[in-house]
Amino acid sequence: MGELMALIEVENLSVTFSANSRQVRAVENVSLTVGERESFGLVGESGSGKSTILRAICGLAPISEGSIRIKGEPVKTPRGKAFSALVQMVFQDPYASLHPRHTIDRTLSEPLAIHGIPDTDKRVMAALTDVGLPTSFRFRYPHQLSGGQRQRVAIARALMLKPAILLLDEPTSALDASVQAETLNLLSRLRDERGLTFLMVSHDLAVIDHMCDRILVMQNGRAVEELSRETLASAQMTTEYARSLFTASADRMLEGGTPHSFAPEYPEGGRESETLDPHPRQVRAQDRFEADFNPTQP
Ligand SMILES: Nc1ncnc2c1ncn2[C@@H]1O[C@H](COP(=O)(O)OP(=O)(O)OP(=O)(O)O)[C@@H](O)[C@H]1O
Ligand SMILES: [Mg+2]
16 A cells, blocks of 8 residues: 555445435535545535535435445444544534533543543643643633634544544634634644644635645535645636636635634744745735734834
């Protein structure tokens, strides 16, 4: 096997839901492969089936046809402990994904308890530190945190079992623009430090462009076009649909809407902001963003 082993293999996947005696074909005959340490993006309009693909991988949506393999092994139903030690999901809304009446400590220690992993205190504190939160946050509840801090907790929880794969469903779209940037940078850093593999959904091509090596464009449950980073950067997509998505994202950025990728994760220390090279067309948004945060001194 080559250097980059295929960690996620989705082959001819179809997902059909039955809703009120109607059949909804949410995903139709979609195939994708994500190599080890690769970041793969799913983009497309609302309802195009992006979340359903992630949910099918996790066992939260049925596999009506086709197959899903993780590390070469077909997934089992139910997915089981070995699967959750390997694959974890981060959802869009960190408030909904954290139990409101559990302390952060309980939220983070639960996966350890289920898997019989010792040294809970040490691991929980390390997990908080790793996502840039003070260890004193252990004793807080979700409502005592900001949206960005809650998403950091959700990411910490997803990483408690040291998975190889993160499935990220619009992990920053519920956050303020400046916090989106910090969260994306946190995810990039953790990915690099831990050699993680990402399968990531966004409706925003610009976010995906920043994070992903390859991109699958979805429409009405079908795969329209797979794009490499290079294709995207040079705007050489072959389908009109992919081009229109791209144009919409580029326009949003030039309006200064989503300065998504350039805030240092730690605004004061800036310890890895320099690892991110902006694409030329993103520079205007970056300038605007930096101006907001570094007002010219009198
Ligand atoms: N549990 C379900 N039961 C019935 N239909 C569903 C279910 N989950 C999703 N669908 C339908 O499947 C289609 C794809 O939904 P999905 O959530 O995957 O879209 P999406 O691309 O993630 O959209 P968004 O960008 O809005 O999150 C939609 O038509 C949706 O209404
Ligand atoms: Mg979705």
